[in-house]
Amino acid sequence: MLIRITPGDPAATRLGAGAELEAIExxxxxxxxxxxxxxxxxxxxxxxxxxxxxxxxxxxxxVLEVIRNTLPLTLTYIFLSVFFAFLISIxxxxxxxxxxxxxxxxxxxxxxxxxxxxxxxxxxxIGILLFSVRREWAPxxxxxxxxxxxxxxxxxxxxxxxLILVAIISRVLQSSIVDTKGEEFVETGIIRxxxxxxxxxxxxxxxxxxxxxxLLSYMMGIMLGATVILETIFSLPGIGRELVGxxxxxxxxxxxxxxxxxxxxxxxxxxxxxxxAYALDRRVKL
Amino acid sequence: MKTINTAANVQTRRQxxxxxxxxxxxxxxxxxxSMFLTIVLIGVIHPFISAYEPDEFVGESFQPPSWQHPFGxxxxxxxxxxxxxxxxxxxxxxxxxxxxIPLVIGTLIGILLGxxxxxxxxxxxxxxxxxxxxxxxxxxxxxxISFLGPGLYNxxxxxxxxxxxxxxxxxxxxAVVVLQQNYIEAAQLMGYSxxxxxxxxxxxxxxSESLAYALSDFIxxxxxxxxxxxxxxxxxxxxxxxxxxxADGRTYLGDAWWITIFPxxxxxxxxxxxxxxxxxxSRRDKGN
Numbered sequence: 001m002l003i004r005i006t007p008g009d010p011a012a013t014r015l016g017a018g019a020e021l022e023a024i025e026x027x028x029x030x031x032x033x034x035x036x037x038x039x040x041x042x043x044x045x046x047x048x049x050x051x052x053x054x055x056x057x058x059x060x061x062x063v064l065e066v067i068r069n070t071l072p073l074t075l076t077y078i079f080l081s082v083f084f085a086f087l088i089s090i091x092x093x094x095x096x097x098x099x100x101x102x103x104x105x106x107x108x109x110x111x112x113x114x115x116x117x118x119x120x121x122x123x124x125x126i127g128i129l130l131f132s133v134r135r136e137w138a139p140x141x142x143x144x145x146x147x148x149x150x151x152x153x154x155x156x157x158x159x160x161x162x163l164i165l166v167a168i169i170s171r172v173l174q175s176s177i178v179d180t181k182g183e184e185f186v187e188t189g190i191i192r193x194x195x196x197x198x199x200x201x202x203x204x205x206x207x208x209x210x211x212x213x214x215l216l217s218y219m220m221g222i223m224l225g226a227t228v229i230l231e232t233i234f235s236l237p238g239i240g241r242e243l244v245g246x247x248x249x250x251x252x253x254x255x256x257x258x259x260x261x262x263x264x265x266x267x268x269x270x271x272x273x274x275x276x277a278y279a280l281d282r283r284v285k286l
Numbered sequence: 287m288k289t290i291n292t293a294a295n296v297q298t299r300r301q302x303x304x305x306x307x308x309x310x311x312x313x314x315x316x317x318x319x320s321m322f323l324t325i326v327l328i329g330v331i332h333p334f335i336s337a338y339e340p341d342e343f344v345g346e347s348f349q350p351p352s353w354q355h356p357f358g359x360x361x362x363x364x365x366x367x368x369x370x371x372x373x374x375x376x377x378x379x380x381x382x383x384x385x386x387i388p389l390v391i392g393t394l395i396g397i398l399l400g401x402x403x404x405x406x407x408x409x410x411x412x413x414x415x416x417x418x419x420x421x422x423x424x425x426x427x428x429x430x431i432s433f434l435g436p437g438l439y440n441x442x443x444x445x446x447x448x449x450x451x452x453x454x455x456x457x458x459x460x461a462v463v464v465l466q467q468n469y470i471e472a473a474q475l476m477g478y479s480x481x482x483x484x485x486x487x488x489x490x491x492x493x494s495e496s497l498a499y500a501l502s503d504f505i506x507x508x509x510x511x512x513x514x515x516x517x518x519x520x521x522x523x524x525x526x527x528x529x530x531x532x533a534d535g536r537t538y539l540g541d542a543w544w545i546t547i548f549p550x551x552x553x554x555x556x557x558x559x560x561x562x563x564x565x566x567x568s569r570r571d572k573g574n
Contacts, residue, residue, distance in 0.1 A: 113565050117557035119509045121516045122550040125532060125539065129547075133540040221422030228428065229513055233536075243425075244517055247432040259429050266422065 054253035056246075063257035066242060073143070074231070074238035078223050080158045085165035093170040094200060097177030097208075108174065115167035120160065120226050124233045127160050143236050157234045161226055165219065172215055176208040183207070210281035213273050220269045224262055314566030321559035325552065329374025338365045340372035340526040348542045358544035360534065369526040370549050376527040378556060380438050381508040384445035389500045392450035396457025396496075397488055400465055412458075418451035424510055431519045438527070441511055441520045449503070453496050460492045467491075498567065505560045512553055528553040 054063050096108045115123075131137045138156040180186060181204070189203040228240035235241070239258060246254035307316055338344050342364065349359040357367035395411075402408050427444050434440040464470065465488065473483050512529030514520035521527035523534070528549040535545030 109565060113561045114554075114558050117505055117509075117561040118554050119512055119516075119529075119550075119557070121513060121529070122532060122554060125536065125546050125550060129539055129543055133543075221425070224422050225424030225513075228424065229517065232517060243428060244519075247428055247519065250432060252432075255429055255432050259425070262425055263421065266420065270420075 054257065056251055056254045058246075058249050058251045058254075063253050066254065067239060067257060067261055070237060070239040070242050073236060074227055074240060077154065077158060077161070077231075077236070077238060078227060080154070081161035081165055081223070082219075084158070084162040085169055088162065089166045089170035089173060090205065092166070093173035093177060094205065096170075097174045097181070098204075105174075109171070112167040112171050115164060116171075120164055121229050121233060123163065124157070124160050124230055127156055128233075131156055143234075153234070153236070157230045157236065161223070161230060164226065165223075168215075168219065168222070169212055172212050173208060176211045177204060180204055180208045207281050210277040213276045213280060215273070220266050224266070309570060310572075311566035311569035314562045314569065316566075318559045318562030318564075318566060321555060321562065325374060325556050325559070326378060328371050329378065332368075332371040332374070336368050336371070338368045340364065340369045341524060342368075348538070350542075351544055357548040358542070360531075360545045361538055361542070366531075366544055366548050369531060370528070370552050372526040373528050373531065373549065373552070376438060376521055376525060377508060377512060377529075377553065380442060381504060381511050383442045384449070384507045384511065385500050385504050387442065387446045388449035389453050389496060391446065392453025393457040393489070393493060393496045395450060396454040396459075397461045397484060397492055399454065399458045400461030400488075401484070415451040415454050418448060419455065421448075423448055423506070424513060427510060427514060428517070428519060431514065436519045436522060438511070438515075438521050438525075441514060445507060445510075449507075452499070452503070456496050456499055457492050460495050461488060464488055464491045501560065501567070502564045505557050505564070508553070508557050508560070 055061070056063060056066065092108075096104055099105075128138075132139065139153055143150065143153045186203055189199050194203065224240070227238065228243055230236070231238040231240040232244050239261075243255065243258045245251075246258065306312060343362060344365050345355070345359055345363050347359060347361050347363045349355060349363075351358040355365050355367065357365070357370060360366050360369070399408060399411055402411075426448055427441070430444045430447070431440060434443065470483065470487055473487050478487075511520060512527070512532075515527045515529030516533045518530070518533065521530045523530060531549040532546050532553075535542065535547075535549075539546055
């Protein structure tokens with residue numbers, strides 16, 4: 001709503017510098033920017049109920065259409081990173097959590113805190129320098145929307161995202177495993193002679209996963225931020241790059257639409273996260 | 287006699303320091319503090335001793351690191367070392383403002399909220415706080431920049447608007463506990479004014495937790511300030527700022543890695559220094 005009452009005139013931006021005043025005025029009428037902000041908000045809100053997020057001021061494409069086109073890539077990207085992150089961090093944190101060696105734990109915490117403190121765009125720069133410039137294993141940027149072809153463009157951004165997620169997830173999981181180890185049912189499991197895989201899966205991992213899954217909404221915030229930056233760096237045509245472009249072009253309907261969408265995703269996923277945590281550990285209160 | 291006395295004093299002080307370091311987390315805290323002080327000191331001293339101005343064109347573009355220009359020259363022939371160190375106030379200074387202003391405002395609001403009696407008022411403000419906290423910070427910052435316009439001061443404003451809520455949450459939780467303590471009741475019985483009780487008795491006891499969170503928030507804020515600048519949404523191009531410099535060097539990564547890497551290393555250095563302090567303090571807190 002506030003975005004409406006802002007400096008920066010999209011009509012002027014769209015026609016470029018040196019456009020004539022009459023032309024700007026005409027375009028403002030056409031884009032319905034000449035009515036009061038309150039009227040603009042009311043017509044936007046009523047459109048929202050009909051599933052109409054408005055039309056981009058810059059490209060004249062419907063916002064919903066843009067979201068529909070860019071979202072699959074972003075979702076693929078996020079789900080791939082989350083999947084690999086869990087795949088890697090579960091064994092690491094189980095090993096570190098199970099070994100009582102102080103040196104291993106210090107090393108683990110040191111490395112993960114360095115990764116978390118390093119900004120993702122700098123990790124991306126180093127990644128590009130090592131794998132694209134020096135080795136040419138990955139293209140510097142760009143994207144092709146074909147199945148086997150696109151992996152070539154996706155693997156570097158996905159692995160950078162995975163690296164950051166592994167650091168976050170494995171820290172939480174490790175400390176939660178250390179907590180679980182002290183529980184009485186773990187002792188009972190050892191005494192009853194439960195088989196090794198069953199012991200680690202059901203006695204250690206399952207109860208330890210709950211705090212990690214609750215973190216999902218927090219991680220989602222980080223993921224969306226990381227997506228915005230990494231998509232911009234690697235020129236992936238996802239929703240994050242669209243947002244930055246819309247902000248720079250003061251394309252209000254686009255910014256509003258994408259933000260609204262992000263808000264819905266965040267709320268929805270934190271709800272799913274709470275549900276999963278409850279399924280994993282019934283002591284968690286909903 | 288006097289000299290022996292000082293020597294003994296130094297000895298005990300050194301011993302005390304040694305003891306303090308040997309406590310859990312001491313090594314991390316010392317390393318972190320010295321790393322952080324180094325970069326801040328360089329940032330403060332640098333303008334007085336540097337041979338070049340951050341915006342000065344000192345030679346041919348894309349000169350690799352040499353003795354004369356240890357970090358090389360960038361695409362416009364500016365000294366990368368001068369620019370990297372000149373960016374300290376832009377990054378650490380802005381991040382410091384972006385942490386300390388919300389810290390003060392949020393803690394005060396939190397304490398007042400802990401004192402407030404009106405149930406509806408408390409639940410209204412609490413739900414506003416929860417609502418603000420639910421949003422991913424970077425995304426909301428990007429959105430707010432679209433109507434405030436790019437700029438480092440706008441980033442401070444945005445951080446103030448968004449971040450006070452976290453401090454208010456922490457302070458309120460703690461204030462509710464502190465207000466039930468006997469010493470608060472004692473202070474009330476002594477007839478101290480409400481103002482004095484809030485500032486002299488409640489605030490010091492509440493602020494320890496807020497300060498601990500502020501330290502870890504500092505890392506996040508440094509990353510957000512530089513990340514926004516990297517996207518071209520905070521510091522604008524001619525300004526020396528790490529994120530903006532990394533974005534500048536991105537195009538020339540293949541031929542001139544030094545434009546990107548040195549500001550990046552400075553950025554990581556500060557963030558990692560802070561995270562060592564946070565890590566050390568949390569280990570000391572847990573006592574292992």
